[in-house]
Amino acid sequence: MDSPARAWREFPQRYRLEAAKCTVCGKILYPPRVVCPKCGASTFETITLPREGTVVTYTVVRVPPAGFTEQTPLPIALVELMEGLRVMVQIGDLADPSDLEIGMKVRLEFRRVSWDGEAGVIFYGHKAVTA
């Protein structure tokens, strides 16, 4: 799964937080899709997501999947960036994972997410830190 082609084609979303806004109903899709799930239209304009949000739910992964063993314990949250738009992200820079709570204000920052897969790709994206 960690192929250079896959990493490359996801740059706009991973690196620049680009989302698609439906030109008919205004629904925002992240990642972009071919068809709007709300109204069925298929014309979009590109927008950039806000970086501030609120923790909707979270966990701290203690038994990681292959590729994340060096980052354990790994706090991960669903963060709501705007009404109805949530993203899954790691929470970075937490001294104590028990500080995490629902409703916490966070800010997305560009970070290294994982590395050392079979293809040697270093994956960058966004992590959330305490706002």
Added chain:
Amino acid sequence: MRDVAVVGIGMGDFGELWEKSLRTIWAESALAALTDAGVGEVDLITVGCMAPGLFVGQEHLASLLADELGMAGVPAARVESACASGGLALRTGFAEVASGLSDTVLVTGVEKMTDVDGADATYALGTAADQEWEGFHGITFPGLYAMLARIHMQRFGTTSEQLAAVAVKNHANGLLNPHAQYHLKVSVEDVLASTMVADPLRLLDCSPVTDGAAAMVLTTVERARELAGDRPVVKVTGSGLATDAITLANREDLSDLGAVRKAAERAYEMAGRQPKDLHVVEVHDCFTIAEVMATEAIGLFERGEGGPAAEKGLTSLQGKIPVNTSGGLKSKGHPVGATGVAQAIEIVSQLRGEAGNRQVEGARVGLAQNMGGSGGSSIVHIMEVA
């Protein structure tokens, strides 16, 4: 539609079966089901298996397995819906017999999970989540269910003690099931003291990695009556399948399992039944929180009441509505592709009155609920004594 009956069931022990390959455990259970049915030939074989490519490096599974049974030439199809692959294999067989496309179908489920190490197994199971937008960040299945648990706890006040009660009950039931992976009595204290896997879920909140296979034979009710002799004929009266966003971020309501609710509604409608008609239920307790949420979504309890119901013993073997008499995924084990078929086998055993020490007296209507991923798909079957 024609009426469909289960005329044979077969499964071996679930567990870490290092001495046996996928094809061996599959063939053993298939043969047991055919023997139980008294059937030598079938029109179709369905195989529910989630990820043989990742777990044992083998695709093209249905043909391989048909040949393994000496049935090369017979139509065979593998179906996949992550951990609901077994339920989908059953639904596929049901649809074939109901429609008249096939008269007799061998429905099977299998997963061989211990040929890879723990990290690779965690990765393989993780492919049931959205790999690009969830797996990318290192989330695991315990992690996804932990996120659902956090929300359920915040919204309804569900507690870790209530979740632990689910594990305690299912392990108690598993003690009575000779095929179960674990014959282990656990207490609430044991669960709460076990290793944290993904906060707030601990090791004893999680189902294990398991090798296992399960099989059943479906045919028309008429033929089933001829084959059954003195044994009760068990009809499949309802089948419901539904999907939801597999990505948690795209789910409308994270405090409920929408696909389970829809699949159950469809099965109840087809069967002309309601939750209060059920005598015995198997739900997909891949994690303790999953059982709590599933018992709510299939309508046994109001939303938010699943945790208190478990703690009060309403779902125990002697309770108001016994849930997971087999020991559930928690204690019986969770060979993901086999699980949906094994759940249905437990219901058939109960309805036949053949469940031994864990028999629910007078059980005539049962339900089995199987689920894919973190709730992105679900399949519900209702079965009744004909």
